[in-house]
Amino acid sequence: MTENAAPLLVTGPPPYLAYDGRKIPIEILRPVRSARIKVRIDPRRGIVLLLPKRASLKAGLNFLKQEIDWITSNINKLPSAVPFRDGAMLPVLGRMHRITHVPEQRGFVWAEDGRIYVAGAAEHLPRRVKDWTRKMAKTEISVWAADYADKIDVRYSGITLRDQISRWGSCSSTGKLNFSWRLLLMPEEVMSYIVAHEVAHLRHMNHSSDFWQLVDELHPTVAPAKKWLKSHGAELHKYGVERRDGV
Structure with missing residues (x-):
């Protein structure tokens, strides 16, 4: 396929989009509450087609054809995936x-002088780096969460790490703090802002002026952290992801 070739929707099975030398998979989901056909571009999954329970696959693929220009435009905005591989570059605290x-070498994984060293067999490297990033993220986040909680005299019931796309952190009504492990990839002042934000929710379960005043007290550089997230946050979803296409 030449660089300027038009995108081609291949109905499969399984369906995929052939575009610019890539074979981009189309994942089909049927959410329980989906009322109409939708398409979204997922930083890790590629193209996701959302079908209502009664909608046919044919109808969904016809919808994709109608949205092909929007799909290819947004696919081009996605950063290339960076799997955990020997030689790959990974940001740690920025x-x-x-x-x-x-x-x-003996051992498992350790960071030193701008390198993340991974011992053992090559086939275990991706899993060991994945485990290490989660462990490091939990350690770093826990230090900040404990410090902020002490400062405003609140308590949380636990810290959970996830890998959601839509949010970096959340606070449940039971006092549990949830964070994306990808906070480890951010500069420390950005990571600590997100932790401060969620800890502040332990006192104010809203986004009132009192809440934001408390966040400002905990983390005086809120604006620069928000600016960094807006400019660079989406790029963090490319790390530790296998290629979305077959090239």
């Missing part, structure tokens, strides 16, 4: 580190 396989 500083780039090179993943370096050291099969002859």
Whole structure:
């Protein structure tokens, strides 16, 4: 396929979009509450077609054809996936580190001098880096959460790490704090802002002026952190993701 070739929707099975030398999979979901056909671009899954329970696959694919210009425009905005591989670059607290396989070394994973060293067999490297990033994220987040909670005299019932796309953190009515492990990839002042934001919800379960005043007291540089997230947040979803296409 040439660089300027028009996108081609291949109905499969399984269906995919052939575009600009790539084979981009189309994931089909049937959410229980979906009332109409929708399409979205997922940073990790590629093209996601949402079908109501009674809608046919044919109707969904026809909808994709009608939205092909919008789909290809937004696909081009997605950053290329960066799987956990030997030689890949990964930001840790905002500083780039090179993943370096050291099969002859003992141990598991450790960071030193701008490198993330991974011991053991090559086939275990992606899983070991994944486990290490979650462990490091939990450690860093826990330190900030405990400090902020002490400052405003509140308590939380636990910290859970997830990998959601729509939000970086949340606070439940039971006092549990939930965060994306990808906070580890942000500069420390941005990560700590998100933690401060969720800890402040332990006192104010809303976004009132009192809430934002408390966040400002905990983290005086809210505006720069928000600006960084707006400019760079979406890029963080490319790390640790296998390629979305078959190229």
